[in-house]
Amino acid sequence: MDDEATRATVEAVRRLDAAFDRGDIDAFMAAMTDDCVWESFTPAPDGQRHEGQAAVRQAMTEFLGSSPVFDGEEMLARGDRAVVRWTCRFSGGHVRGVDVVRVRHGKVAEILSYVKA
Template identity: 40%
Template sequence: MQTAIPEVTTEFLEAFAAAWNRHDVDALMSFMTEDCVFESSAGADACGTRYVGSEAVRAAFAKVWAVFPDAQWAHARHFVHGDRGVSEWTFLGTRADGSRVEVHGCDLFTLRGGKILLKNSYRKSRSPS
């Protein structure tokens, strides 16, 4: 007898987004596979900075709130199709120097076994006109 693997839904991604806004790293990691990967929106490599495994991903997620203590992801929209998912959002946060950030972004997810295997993050970069 096979055990059904839970399907990832838009409600799953809504709950993941809510955990980001609560700054709840334990809840976030409950959505991720043990061998998860996070590709951040910035870094030296073409994929941004790549974090592999739950310990590295947990530390990278927590670092976001260290840089932006008031970080929020607003106006989120989500969809799931098969083993892929997308979340679109507006990121809002304040850096330690007091500068505010407000940019649109998205996460592209690869899903496996009812959890997130890969969170590939993209965020717009604003510059003076």
């Protein structure tokens, strides 16, 4: 992390991930912009796009209700972008994937989730 924008991106993603790990939907949404976007990896095969605070909150609340356990494996960041490699465990198994994240003004603006096929 050699520049201020990259440091801010890493901090924003870590703040979001910590809220997710705690299951704290209010803190999770506070870490996202008002016009946030989350492209989830469910339902298969292509997931679903959720736009705006209300839609992302509803989708994330439902997702957290499935008791997923995420293990972040690696984060690469540069400027306002980050890629996070992860494993998500459910009661029925697991998936591996990546999130492509964009940060704006210290908050996560976009999360595009992709799973390994």
